[in-house]
Amino acid sequence: MELGQGLDLASLGSQLLVGLSRAMILFVVCAGLSFVLGVLRVPNVAHGSLYMIGAFAAYSIFRFFGSSTAGFWLALILAPFVVALVSLIAERALFCHLYQREHLMLLLFTFALMLIFGDLVKLTWGPEYCSVVPPKMLRGSISVFGSSLPRYNFFLLIVGPLVAIALWFFTNKTKIGKVSRAAAVDREMVGVIGINVSWVFAAAFVIGCYLAGLGGALVVPTVSVCLGMDHDIIIEAFLIVTIGGLGNMWGALVGSLIFGVTQSLGVLFWPQFAIVFPYAAVVIVLLLRPRGLLKSVW
């Protein structure tokens, strides 16, 4: 149980950057979860499975194009759409018939989806570990603070804010974004003024799941893709969304930053119990701000 080695400023800085880039992936996934939670009021347990499908789909597309640079970019673009398609089918075929039911029943439904998706992934891709190599321009590392960091982490640090800006633009400037925000606050009223709420829900669900797929596609070069990655992310995602404020996109960003940074600094300070740190951070936040850091839409 010894403390981490080399507690100097350089390793602190680089570990901080690792944490920030991890937080960007968490943010992309949690923003989707938060969006679905805000508009549909459904805790989507299957969100982690969609993230896993996104990762595996990105792997397959990458391999299909001969592991080339173009394949990598195509995987990054197409994999989220594959996930969006899967979620659209699930939503229109099954989920949309259940909106009138009690919320715990919807939770049960998404749990069933998680079980089904988990096994479908196992059927399709098998239990092997898969990995993807990023293209040449993102390979290698850059030296910062005297220690080297993978270039891909810097790529993530650029993508994360871009996604945040795009999401902000979407929810504030486009009609569908505004309608879904309105539906989050008062769904009856939205129905009354002649908007098909069912399709708004479908759109919100698909967009949320698209973000899960995007997160999955983004994470692929940094970890080995395997079964069980859905379990790992979903609980973190729920905690992040809760401490940020349910349904609040900026809350998801704040929560992800807290979670990612405490996790990576925990590795530095006390490697054996590194996983304890983010959970402890969540406990502290919830005790101080029981309803999350930012305003929740619930």
Place this chain on the structure above:
Amino acid sequence: MFKGTIDVKSLRFIGAILILLLILPLIFPRFYIYMLALIFVTSLLAMSLNVVLGHGMIFQFHHGVFYGVGAYTTALMLSKTSLPMWLGFVAGPIAAALVGLLIGWFCIRLTRLYFGMLQISLGSLIWAIAFRWYAFTGGDDGIHGIPLPSLISSLNSAYYFILIILVICLVALYLILKSPFGSTLEAIRDNPQRCEAVGVNVRRHQLKAIVIATFFAGVAGVLFVVLEGSVFPDLLFWVLSLEIFIMCLLGGWFTFAGPVLGAAIMVSLRTFVGIFTEYWTLILGVILILLIFFLPEGVMGYFLERFRPQARELAEGRGE
């Protein structure tokens, strides 16, 4: 919700099931006896969750932690100390109830989803400690080969031991839920504001319910040690908690015996479908979806509604 007093008919029914369960080990092969014992343990766990979930509408999202704490306490006492064995069996539930009191005390000031999320994060802390503290808890390997008293070390005697404890616990739970305490808990579930207004200390009452529920979860944990002779961190992991949660919803969480049915369905599905294919969760998912679409009140709720007109009236009176 279902205030059906125990009549002669149900007593006969329960008696017949008990006698059947008592003679089963004489005829059935080991495999089925093991599965039945596992169903008993899981049923008790699901029942204990339903005390707070179905009867109290408290979103106990991480109930598995208390099960694991009970199991780990007993396992550690039996394998690492030379204290009398029975002390280990008593310590498990008490430790679970103490942890339940501690976590509940923190969580109870939050409501619904926030309650559940805080509990998940607190519970995950305990999981992380058990998962990583190799020197004490054995880390991700867990503890194996726990020495059990010779009286209950064979499968059949473990079966009878678990059955007896289960029956005692179910009777105790039944009495607790039918007592004024249980009625108040249900009243809080149905209308917390009004309960507050007539002078019920809602928070404290719910906290008491949580302690009771976690105590019985600890008992289930001890029974798991008796059955398996080992513990591992998966007992404390949130996936298990979610599974118990689902069992309650599946069996019918507004009924007393629903969780037992839910547990039996989940465990036997896993065991039997698991024999034929490794994709048993796919089958389980499909069955769950069918149940959600066709039996919204849970399996037990469906049967009660179907065969007991009086229950149907009650359900209608609830405004559903």
